Amino acid sequence: MNSSTWLVAGLGNPGPGYSRNRHNVGQMVLDELASRMGGTFKSHKARAQVLEGRIGIGGPRVVLAKPLTYMNLSGGPVSALARFYGIDPENVVAVHDEIDIPFNTVKLKLGGGEGGHNGLRDISKALGTKDYLRVRIGVGRPPGRMETADYVLKDFGSVESKELPFLVSDGADAVELLLSEGLTAAQQKFHTGS
Numbered sequence: 001m002n003s004s005t006w007l008v009a010g011l012g013n014p015g016p017g018y019s020r021n022r023h024n025v026g027q028m029v030l031d032e033l034a035s036r037m038g039g040t041f042k043s044h045k046a047r048a049q050v051l052e053g054r055i056g057i058g059g060p061r062v063v064l065a066k067p068l069t070y071m072n073l074s075g076g077p078v079s080a081l082a083r084f085y086g087i088d089p090e091n092v093v094a095v096h097d098e099i100d101i102p103f104n105t106v107k108l109k110l111g112g113g114e115g116g117h118n119g120l121r122d123i124s125k126a127l128g129t130k131d132y133l134r135v136r137i138g139v140g141r142p143p144g145r146m147e148t149a150d151y152v153l154k155d156f157g158s159v160e161s162k163e164l165p166f167l168v169s170d171g172a173d174a175v176e177l178l179l180s181e182g183l184t185a186a187q188q189k190f191h192t193g194s
Contacts, residue, residue, distance in 0.1 A: 004060070004061075004087075004091055005060075005061040005062065005063060005085055005086075005087055005091065006060055006061070006062045006063070006087070006091050006092075006093060006179050007062075007063050007065060007078070007081055007082055007085060007087045007091060007092045007093065008030065008033070008062055008063070008064050008065065008093045008095060008175055008179075009026075009048075009065045009066075009067065009074065009077075009078045009081075009092065009093065009094050009095065009123070010026040010027040010028075010029055010030030010031075010064070010065070010066050010095045010096075011023075011024075011026040011027070011067070011071055011074050011094060011095065011096040011097070011119040011120075012024030012025075012026055012027035012028075012066065012067075012071065013070050013071050013153075014067075014068050014069070014070065018153070020155040020156065021152065021153050021154060021155055022097050022139040022151065022152045022153075022154060022155075022156060023071060023097050023152040023153055024097075025096075025097045025137045025139060025167070025168070025171070026094070026095040026096045026097060026135075026137065026171075027066050028164075028168045028171075029095045029135070029137060029168055029171035029172050029175065030064050030065075030066055030095065031168075032168050032169060032171070032172040033055075033064055033172045033175060033176075034051050034064055036172065036176075037051065037053045037054070037055070037064075039051045039052075039053050041064070041066060043068075044065075044081065044084075046076075046077050046080035046081045046084060047067065047068045047069055047076065047077045047080070048065045048066060048067045048068055048077040048078075048080075048081060049065070049066045049068065050063055050064065050065050050066075050081065051063070051064040052064075055175075055176050055179050055180060056176065056180065059176075059179070059180055060179045060180060062179060063081065063085055063087070065077065065078065065081050071118060071119040072118035072119060072121075072122055073122060074094075074119040074120075074122050074123050075122035075123045075124070075125055075126025075127070076122075076126060078092065078094070078123050078126060078127070079123075079126035079127050082127065089127045089128075089129050089131055089132045090110075090131060090132065090133075092123075092127065092132040092133065093132070093133040093134070093135060093175065093178065093179075094119070094120060094123055094132060094133070094134050094135070095134075095135045095137065095171060095175060096117060096119055096120060096134065096135075096136065096137065097117075097137055097139045097152055098115070098117075098136035098137060098138050098139065099115075099139055099140065099141050099142070099148060099151070099152065100115055100141075101136060101138035101140075102138050102140050103138050103139055103140035103160055103163070103167070104138060104163050104166070104167050105138035106135065106136065106137055106138065106167070106170045106171050106174045106190045107135075107136045107138070107187075107190060107191060108133065108134065108135050108136065108174060108178060108183060108186050108187050108190060108191075109133070109134050109136065109183075109187075110131065110132075110133050110134075110183055111129075111130045111131040111132070112130065112134075113130070114130075116148070120134070133178065133183065135171060135174050135175055135178065137167065137168075137171045138167075139152065139156075170190070174186055174189075174190050177189060177190075
């Protein structure tokens with residue numbers, strides 16, 4: 001696995017007004033990965049910020065990417081970067097918020113539906129396939145009758161904010177395990193709660 005390069009895209013919306021939103025938890029995970037790698041993001045012509053490096057010592061090569069487009073236009077930067085670096089869709093990982101799993105939960109999968117997530121829908125369209133990896137960061141369902149869009153564009157609540165660093169760290173751990181040991185190993189760790 002270590003011979004190939006991975007593209008890990010953290011989904012979110014650009015600008016400081018969105019930075020603490022539930023919808024931007026994918027980008028929070030990428031900031032944690034960048035911190036662990038000891039690197040900083042640089043602007044790329046594909047309308048994204050990127051950081052190239054390795055996960056761990058002698059680990060797999062990775063391109064961390066934060067699209068600078070709005071969430072529903074994530075596909076353009078992701079597909080452009082995949083082409084630029086010569087990365088096949090099976091080596092693309094989207095890290096994103098997921099309302100269909102509880103807050104403080106991380107799940108991983110390959111392919112499948114987008115569950116109404118416009119960022120994933122745009123990536124699937126731009127890549128021409130749904131067969132890329134997803135690291136799904138649980139943000140829980142909106143309370144009462146709140147619209148999903150309103151919910152994901154709100155900052156995490158005060159109780160959630162106390163747990164958020166642990167969730168972000170778990171998300172980064174999941175990406176590292178996925179890239180170094182594969183999907184099955186990462187699923188076994190994060191889906192069983194061990």
